[in-house]
Structure formats: C-alpha cells, structure tokens
Amino acid sequence: MSFPRHAGRWLIPLAVLPVLILLAYGFRTNPRDVPSPLIGKPAAPFSLRAFDGESLSLEALRGRVVVVNFWASWCVPSCYEEAPALERGWLAYKDRGVALIGVNIQDKEEPAKKFLAEFGHTFPNAPDPAGRVSVDYGVYGVPETFFIDRAGRIRFKHVGAITDEVLKRNVDALLAEPA
C-alpha cells in the first residue's frame, strides 16, 4: 500500500484541529455546572431539628411554595453575599404562602449560629449533621437553592449566591401557578 508522500504536511495540523476545538470548548465550561436530574421530581421529604429547637418538616409545608437554601458558615463569600437577600425575600413573602428553609451543611454548630446571629435570620434554619438531606437533594456545593412548588415537586435549582431578582422571579412563577 502506498502512503501519500507529503501527507504529514496537512494531516498533522488537521489532526490537531479537532483536539484544539475540544479543549477550547472544555476549558470554558464549568466542571461543576452539572444539570440536576431532580428538576420536576418530587422533593425528598425531610425532618430536621432547627437551631432554635423547633422541628422542621417538608411534609408540613405541603400546599405552600417552599424555598430550600443550603449554606455553610465557611462558604465565603457566596453565602455571605446572599444572606441579606434571603432574609429580605422571607420578609416579603412569608405572608403570601411561601416558606423558606435554611439547611446548614458540612458545618459546626457554633460558627453556624454566629452566622445566623450576624445576619439576624428570622426564617427557620436547621443543621443536616449526617448529610442525608444534602445528598437527597443532590447538593454538591454551597450555596444551592431549590424551589419547590405547591405540589411538592422540585422546579428550579439555583447554584451560587442567590439574588433578590432570582428569588423573586422563581417564587412569583410558582405562586402564579394554580394551587
């Protein structure tokens, strides 16, 4: 069999091209940007003991729009950036059939309580000591925020610090749905 004599001249650059394109694409994407398979699925029920001693269960909130926020006191700066927005959202929506729950993961009680005191959070917050709730929700980092509709299905997931705008848009969308 004959091999084209000067094949190397164009074959090598040609072979490099797809690799370069693949790398250019691969290095621009965020490896943590993984779509959640949980969107549209029923939210896993959970019962947690809140920092203030109250028991906190998702089942008890059925019929409401529920926002579940996963956070940690060591999560700098995202959790600190979003904290005021969460409290503002809670104050604006708590009387409109919306519940907000903070789930503190991978944390210690003392710094977590300090965090809550620092921002004066008035919505319920609970630790997840064994990580069961965070795995049930497919959480891979903090902060992550889940929006659960009145029927108890996970509808949106926001990764990273949440803003007033994102909170409002998603909660309004779920509130607008027929009960």
Added chain:
Amino acid sequence: MIPPGCARALATAGLLGLLVCAVAAAPVDENTVRAIGADLRCVVCQSLSVADSPSETANQMRGIIRERLAAGDTPEQVKAYFVDKYGLWILLAPPRQGFNLLVWIVPFAGLAAGLVVLALLVRRWTRRPAGGATAPGVAVDEAMRARIHREMNEMNR
C-alpha cells in the same frame, strides 16, 4: 438510630418487619462500602472517589452507603440512589452504554489507528528500493576496504 429501611419494614410488616430488620442489621462489610465508594465521585472534590477522599462530605457519603447497606440495599441499589440524585455524573466511570460508549471505544480505536499508521510508515522506511538487491549507500570497493583495514590497525596500535 433506626435505619430508614427498618422504619419502612416496621411500618409495613409489623413484627415480621422487626425480624427482617434484625437480620438486615447485621454488620456492614467495610470492603463493600469501599468498593461502592470507589465508583462514586466525591461531590466536593475534583475527580476523587468517595472512598479516597478525606473530606467531611465523602465521610458523610460513606455513612449513607453504610446506612443503606445496613437497611438491606444491594450495592447496585446504593449506586442507583446516588445516580438518582446526582445523575450519571456521580459515577467515576461512565456506564458502557449509549453515547457513553464513545468514551470507551474512541481511545482504543485511536490506538489501533495509530498502530496501523506506524506499521505502514515502518514498512515504508525499511523497504528496499525496487529492483536492487544490494543495500543502498556507498559501495565498498577494494580501495575502501584496504583503507578501513589500515585505519583500524592504526587504532589498535
């Protein structure tokens, strides 16, 4: 604490459930926990398995594996639980089916293609020119032979 599987068994089967629960509460084989953990991605790490990562998250994930095994889940069911929550991303090795097969086939196909190209090239480089039986290069005549002898003798002196 009561594993969730036990609670389920108790609720549905009463006393019989208690029996099932007691049988299932047998100690969990740590090798099984390790084997499952080795196939799962530690969610807070970059490309490290749950079995290898020293992070708190991986520790908790091992705890959940242990708990599910104790509740009577098979290793496949435990992995399916994590896939359910995180998607196939959680598996360190993509399953050998569908689009993922590409990941398994392409490297070997590339290797095979490379070997074929190499074989063709080596054949071309070592092939003698058509017609000629003697090796190419400078023909060694008598004068040259004598000179080589002379110079080697000088070297050996």
